[in-house]
Amino acid sequence: MRIQVNGEPREFEENLSLPKLVAELNLKPEQIAIELNHNVVRRSQWENTLLQADDKVEIVHFVGGGSNQRQAR
Amino acid sequence: MSTPAVATSDKFEIGGRAFTSRLIIGTGKYRTFEEMKAAHRASGAEMVTVAVRRVPLDRSTESFLDHLDPSLAILPNTAGCYTAEEAIRTARLAREALGTDLIKLEVIGDQTTLFPDNEQTLEAARVLAREGFIVLPYFTDDLIMAKKLLDAGCPAVMPLAAPIGSGLGIQNPANLRIMREQLPDATIIVDAGVGTASDAAIAMELGADAVLMNTAIAEARDSAKMAQAMKLAIEAGRLAYEAGRMSKRLYASASSPLSGVVR
Numbered sequence: 001m002r003i004q005v006n007g008e009p010r011e012f013e014e015n016l017s018l019p020k021l022v023a024e025l026n027l028k029p030e031q032i033a034i035e036l037n038h039n040v041v042r043r044s045q046w047e048n049t050l051l052q053a054d055d056k057v058e059i060v061h062f063v064g065g066g067s068n069q070r071q072a073r
Numbered sequence: 074m075s076t077p078a079v080a081t082s083d084k085f086e087i088g089g090r091a092f093t094s095r096l097i098i099g100t101g102k103y104r105t106f107e108e109m110k111a112a113h114r115a116s117g118a119e120m121v122t123v124a125v126r127r128v129p130l131d132r133s134t135e136s137f138l139d140h141l142d143p144s145l146a147i148l149p150n151t152a153g154c155y156t157a158e159e160a161i162r163t164a165r166l167a168r169e170a171l172g173t174d175l176i177k178l179e180v181i182g183d184q185t186t187l188f189p190d191n192e193q194t195l196e197a198a199r200v201l202a203r204e205g206f207i208v209l210p211y212f213t214d215d216l217i218m219a220k221k222l223l224d225a226g227c228p229a230v231m232p233l234a235a236p237i238g239s240g241l242g243i244q245n246p247a248n249l250r251i252m253r254e255q256l257p258d259a260t261i262i263v264d265a266g267v268g269t270a271s272d273a274a275i276a277m278e279l280g281a282d283a284v285l286m287n288t289a290i291a292e293a294r295d296s297a298k299m300a301q302a303m304k305l306a307i308e309a310g311r312l313a314y315e316a317g318r319m320s321k322r323l324y325a326s327a328s329s330p331l332s333g334v335v336r
């Protein structure tokens with residue numbers, strides 16, 4: 001099934017839970033946060049959250065910086 | 074090194090936590106992590122801002138937070154957000170990732186000037202304050218806007234001194250002074266536009282409770298040295314403010330008796 005992750009289309013097998021998605025993307029689960037269709041998913045709910053086709057996922061982490069003109073829009 | 078400055082008895086409080094340092098610093102624009110850490114150490118700052126960004130999917134990245142001194146309080150910001158909605162979503166994600174209610178709210182109105190969109194900032198502040206966030210909003214130095222942000226539930230306001238990264242210093246000292254006088258109990262943190270130590274001292278002399286800066290330190294030729302300068306400037310400015318300065322006079326005022334001079 002196709003979902004959007006950080007603005008990019010990606011194909012995954014069905015029955016994709018958030019922990020599985022994180023693992024498939026080779027991400028470390030600490031210090032990241034996940035938003036599904038504009039709603040933050042609490043870490044305690046990751047296991048219970050199964051993704052469906054056309055879901056939009058945003059996965060974020062922290063970086064140095066503040067607002068500056070070099071940011072891509 | 075230098076002798077310790079005379080300590081002011083009061084601390085600066087935000088979100089239930091007391092800070093001795095009235096300098097908050099950023100994490101952007103440093104050439105290396107080592108330089109950033111050295112500058113942070115020299116600054117004596119106890120709180121530092123970080124930005125929230127999408128994780129790159131095509132490569133592994135090390136955790137930025139691992140490069141920060143663990144004793145520093147983290148203040149996530151909504152840098153890069155141009156609408157209230159983006160800022161609200163970013164704040165919620167930051168809270169989930171860090172487990173902190175603190176958020177530095179930045180909603181930019183224009184990419185060239187990086188001036189804040191005050192209207193969207195106020196809208197985001199209202200929503201986030203209702204959701205229990207400790208909202209520290211960045212905005213233009215406007216008294217009316219400050220009142221609205223405080224009424225919306227922000228525990229502090231962060232008026233800009235000058236455009237982000239401009240290093241121009243306090244462009245409107247009258248505004249800051251008026252804000253302090255009209256909002257005597259508000260926590261006012263000058264944010265953006267500080268360029269050198271005297272700018273920070275002036276901000277504190279005008280009555281700011283703290284100063285937030287990034288570029289002034291990160292883009293100094295010797296960032297650790299500038300960080301130390303800022304630390305001292307903020308202490309000096311705060312002491313001067315607490316000491317209560319003399320009045321300005323148009324004419325000279327002799328400091329020794331007029332009689333008894335040898336003629």
